[in-house]
Structures are given as structure tokens and as C-alpha cells.
Amino acid sequence: MRPLTIGAVVAALAEEFPDVTVSKVRFLEAEGLVTPERTGSGYRRYAEADVERLRYVLRAQRDRFWPLRVIKDALAALDRGLVPGGPDEQPVVPEPAADPEVPDAASLLEGGPTVRLTRAELAATAGLDDALVGDLLDHGLLRAGADGMHGTDDLRAARAAAGLARYGVEARHLRPARTAADREVGLVEQVTAGLRGEDRRRAAAEVTHLVLALHTALVRTGLDTSG
Template sequence: MLRTPPGGAITGTVAGQSGPMSIGAVLQALREEFPEVTVSKIRFLEAEGLVEPERSPSGYRKFRAEDVERLSHVLRMQRDHCLPLKVIREHLDALGRGEPLPAVPAPTREIQEPEATPPAPAVRIGREELLAVAGAGEEELAEWESYGLLGPASEGAYALTEVAVARLLAELGRFGLEPRHLRAMKAAAGRQAGLVEQLVAPLRRHPDPRTRARAESTAQELAQLSVRLHAALVQSALPPRDD
């Protein structure tokens, strides 16, 4: 049975619990210190053997206050020391056996706000260059824009992300996919981007500058995972091949 390491305060929400907690209650308790934590993260740490909640006869997780303390300890070591789960597991196992703890770097407590620097100018290209890169014509570009699949900035130039979109639209067009077929993909992408922003919004507002600094990398990671999921879903929806 896993033993809970000491250290790290239990929030008032958890300390007041006299019975088992649901995973939703655990999430609410942890988010006071770890606003980026999710239910999926808790399940992942459970799957990795870093916490072992009990199960009800119907299969629901039943967390104790000690389990939440243990999760807090794991998340704190990830945040303050950037340790991989393997090292954290060794740390917890040694603690559970009553052995001396492996040395870990001391957390940095004095965080200085990064100096304000002017943002680098965004790289943009003109309309003719976009057409040349995408291998498309004016008529195709006008149609893409009419369906809202891409568009120039206010000064009439295009961002590099729009260049990537144009090239993919041109490639799909060669297979007979027209802009009207792709509007649903554009709408789905907008909804997914909104969900990503919703998830990272607490990080952007957090008083700890380390947490705020992770907002952009977290958004990029979520976006990449969303792209991979979309690709996997499309692949799984295709009929199986006859080998």
C-alpha cells in the first residue's frame, strides 16, 4: 500500500473531509494551488501508480485526504523541481520505506518578473508571395477568403500560419475538396481553439509568474494534442483496409 509523504499543507477543503472524496472534489481542492491540474492529469498519475484511491463496489474512485496530500506532493515536485515521474516515484518509495530521500534541487522561491521587451515583429508575406508559395491562383484565394478559411491582416499581408493553411487548401483542392466542404473543419478548429484558451485562462491570470510563463507552452501542447487526436479520429473512421 502506498504511504503518503509528509510535507505540503492540505487545503481547508480537504482537511474538513471526514469521508472519501470524489475525483471532482479532489480536483477542486487541488486547483487552489495547482490551477492547471485536470481530471485527466489525476487519472494519469493514478495510472502511473503515484496514487492508489480506493474503489467503491460500483467502480467509483474514493480518495482520502492522504491521497490528496500525496497528489499535492507529486504536483509540487513537478512544478518546483521539474522532476520526471520516475524520479518522483523513487522519492516517494524511499519516503514510504523510511529511507533517506534522494537529493533534489532546492525550489527557486524568488521569482523575478521578466523585463518587458518589445515583441518581435510578426513575419508576414504579401498576396503574390502567398499565391506563389501555395501554387494557387487569384480565383482560388478569393474563394478561400469568401468562405472564411483564411484572410489577410489589416494591412493586407498574411501571417505564416495563413500560408500553411493556403498550402493545405491547395493540396486538398487537387483531390476535389472545395472550400464549401471545409467550412466544418474551420468551425471545429475555432471551437477547439476556444477550448484551449478556456483551459489556459487560469494560468494566464495566476499570480505566480512561473505559472503564467507556462500558459503559452501549455496552449501549444494542447493544440498539438488536438491535431493528433483529429488525425487519429479521421484514421479510425476510415474503413479498414483489406490486407
């Protein structure tokens, strides 16, 4: 949607709000309820989000009889990603959506299909040369089983390493990831040490899910704050 002039905004709102005027929109702007961009010459330019914000304000006045104070609080809550409450009500914090990058406890518990690959098969499937596979093994990023075979998680790790290699990341740079993973595994084992059998298995899956969720959230927060 191209930016609209204030007259075009009034026309867009007129079907639902026939009494809206340019003066009304300017008043709402003066009250800080909407802040359109201005051109170098001072003309207002309203984006689609500005028009929807005005709809929210006008509906709150018409349908809920909310005063401007309550509407301002509701808009402030919306701007923070919250669900506005009514007059004298606290906004509701929505439940975060499940992070698709973090496996849930059920999938960790159930596992999934696994493979057993030779070193050569792992390298070919992941798109790595044998030298890099060797480096990943030396730095603990890959760990073959007692039979010398590599499982599904080694394949995932190898593919991730292959992707990072395209950015110039070498196996030695990835050692902190191994260290962090080992510490997280140690935490899971510590938390579940007093349990046995199926109870420990289920608890380990749940704790692992929570540890991975925390790890992912911290990494994302770090990237957000550094950007």
C-alpha cells in the first residue's frame, strides 16, 4: 500500500466511520495516538499500519466508549506485543509460540529414524572433504560409535559444519560449541541423577528441551542486542 495523504485516509475510513473528518484525524495525531511520517515539506504520509491504528482508536471510542487515556494504554500494550486489557485492567502477556528450532520433549523422547554411516558416506552426504571430517573428529564435533559408524546427529552436525565452512568457519572455531554442549549434557545428567528408568528418561527429555530452549533464546538475544 502506497502512503496516503490525510484526505485519502479519511476517505478510506469513511465507510465504517462516516463522521470521521480531517480535523478528527489531526486531533488524534496531536494526542499522540498516531504518528504518520512527514515529507520534507511537512505533508503527512500515512502507512497502512497508521490507518489500522486509527481504526482501532475509532472502534474503541465507538464500540467500547473508551476514553483516550485507556486507548493510549491499549496502544502502548499493543506496541509491546501484549493483549490490551480494558479500563483499569492489566494487559495480558501472550504465550510465546513454540520455537520451531527447538525439539519438544516428545520428539526427544521418541527419537526418530537413524542411520549408520561410514566416514566416507558421512563426508559425501554432508558435502565435506575427508580432511574436514578429520578436523571435526579431532575437535570432538563428530563422535563415531563403537563400531566406527556415524549416526543421524553426526550427520546433522556435519551438515551444519559444512554450511559454516562456506563462511570460513573452521573446525577449531567450533570447539566452544562442543564445550557448551558437554556442559549442557552434564546439567541434564545432574538434574535427573536421582531418577531411574522411565521416569529418568522422560525427565531427561523435558530438561533437554528446556536447556535447548534457553540456549536458543540466549543466542537470539545476543544477536539482537549486538545488531
